[in-house]
Amino acid sequence: xxxxxxxxxxxxxxxxxxxxxxxxxxxxxxxxxxxxxxxxxxxxxxxxxxxxxxxxxxxxxxxxxxxxxxxxxxxxxxxxxxxxxxxxxxxxxxxxxxxxxxxxxxx
Amino acid sequence: xxxxxxxxxxxxxxxxxxxxxxxxxxxxxxxxxxxxxxxxxxxxxxxxxxxxxxxxxxxxxxxxxxxxxxxxxxxxxxxxxxxxxxxxxxxxxxxxxxxxxxxxxxxxxxxxxxxxxxxx
Numbered sequence: 001x002x003x004x005x006x007x008x009x010x011x012x013x014x015x016x017x018x019x020x021x022x023x024x025x026x027x028x029x030x031x032x033x034x035x036x037x038x039x040x041x042x043x044x045x046x047x048x049x050x051x052x053x054x055x056x057x058x059x060x061x062x063x064x065x066x067x068x069x070x071x072x073x074x075x076x077x078x079x080x081x082x083x084x085x086x087x088x089x090x091x092x093x094x095x096x097x098x099x100x101x102x103x104x105x106x107x
Numbered sequence: 108x109x110x111x112x113x114x115x116x117x118x119x120x121x122x123x124x125x126x127x128x129x130x131x132x133x134x135x136x137x138x139x140x141x142x143x144x145x146x147x148x149x150x151x152x153x154x155x156x157x158x159x160x161x162x163x164x165x166x167x168x169x170x171x172x173x174x175x176x177x178x179x180x181x182x183x184x185x186x187x188x189x190x191x192x193x194x195x196x197x198x199x200x201x202x203x204x205x206x207x208x209x210x211x212x213x214x215x216x217x218x219x220x221x222x223x224x225x226x227x
Contacts, residue, residue, distance in 0.1 A: 001171075034213045036152075043204055043217040044152065050212055087152055091213035095170045096142075096154040 002026050002090050006099030012107040019075040021102045023088035028068045032092035035064055035073045039084045047086075048073065078104070109133040109216045111205050116221030123195050123225075129188040129205030129218055137161060137183040140208035143190045145201035146220075153201075155179075157208070158188070173199075195225045 003026040013019050023033065031051035036044040046055045048064035051071055061076045075082055083106055088099040115127040129141070140163075143155040156169040156179040167179050178191040188205050202220040209215045 032213065036214075038152075043219050045217070046215050049215070053212070055215070089152075089154075089213065094157075094168045096157075096213075098152040098154065101151045 001095055002029060002093060002097050004088055004090055004097050004099040006088055006102055008102060009100060010103040010105065012105050013078050014107045015078055015080060017078045017107075019078050019082075019104060021073045021086055021088075023066075023071045023073075023099045025069045025071075025090055029090045029092035031067050032090060033064075033066070033071050034089045034091065035062075036087045036089065037082075037084045038087065044087065075104075109207065111207065111216060111218030113203065113205055113218045113221040116203065116223045118224045118226065119195055120227050121195060121197055121225055124191070124193045125195065125223060127190040127192070127203055127205075127221060127223070129190075131186045131188065131205075131207070134207070136181075136186040140210075141179075141181060141188045142206045142208060142214060143177075143179060143188075144204045144206055144214070144217075145199075146204070147198075147201045150201075155190070155203070192223070195223075197225050199223065200225045 005024045033051045035048040038044040047058050047062050052064045063074050085101050085103045087101050110132045112130045119125050140159050142157045158179045158181050159166045176194045180189045204220045205218045206214045207216040
């Protein structure tokens, strides 16, 4: 199975900050990676697919990069509605595997 | 608008069975692969299983943790996805989400989830 190591597991940031979250795959997954945002009590929502493609309707302050084994999600200027937990997901091979999550909290 | 609505969750004893349903609307259900993903209370996301579409013979894939106990199926005539869960364990307690797959891009839409509690 492919292990997805996500870091950090949590972070505190202020509105307007630039935030970067990283996922590392235990083996190459090409660009078969998505990023999801989840708010408490809600279903996840996709932000990014194919490592760097922005989901329709998602603000442009979100961006993704990477290929192979190293991936990043960047929020260029954190907004109040962005405080949530973020997960990466590899869909290159079965079983699909998620990163452990990054909780973004208000500083 | 894509909509996925899960139902069938509830309290079940260890060793028992439960069948979850997911009603789909707003898209051509029969074209898409569909997944189940779960989330234990306070924990992260875990992929459970997948059914492919008719063009791919409705074949299925499962996580090791549920293989042999859970069965993913679908009824395209009813735009519905199912998860039959047998021999349930306390560690199967979770919110179960159904999710749509778009080829080449992975999971794109999720339902709101249904809670399954396995406890005596």
